[in-house]
Amino acid sequence: MSHNDEIPAAAHGYIALTPAACTSCMLCVRECPSWCITLESHAVQTSEPGARRPTTVSVLDAFTIDFGLCMFCGICVEVCPFDALEWTPRFDYAASDRSGLVQAIDQLSGSGDQR
Template structure:
């Protein structure tokens, strides 16, 4: 696989934040909130994290792949498409809408 950019498989992300913590350039930011699941009869309620925002700053990313290697749920993958150049730094901030892998691969 060409190391062009990183894609997010949103349904696999558990918002554990390992990718953001392990990134050597701190180019990944994410926010999440907790939701409570409906317990089965006789069990206690459980909570799980729900992803709110996920952003990669391509101006800071050095394409090392540490985030992909460290993700315990394989929610980050190499995508063949290169990140296009931009005239403004703000245009290199990709939110989860631009990072989500849509081809189902």
């Protein structure tokens, strides 16, 4: 780049997901004004050693953000109780078709192909 301005680390460029931190609570999905987040989960029963009875936890199956629809308002980042969503300054994810802007867990978490 020909300019000296660094893009701030807190720039609202992209919303990244840490799947391990997500409890599938649905708060982000329900607060999103653009209805651009989807989340699928299933419940499993786990028994902690020493616990009196098994507890039910939600397991994240699918999570998508449609960046074609997203208005980058950050409400999802704000409401997440476990900081599973965070801003990143990434900007280079233009897509040649509309569906390419719908990003799933592997892209959002950086574990898969970035493009």
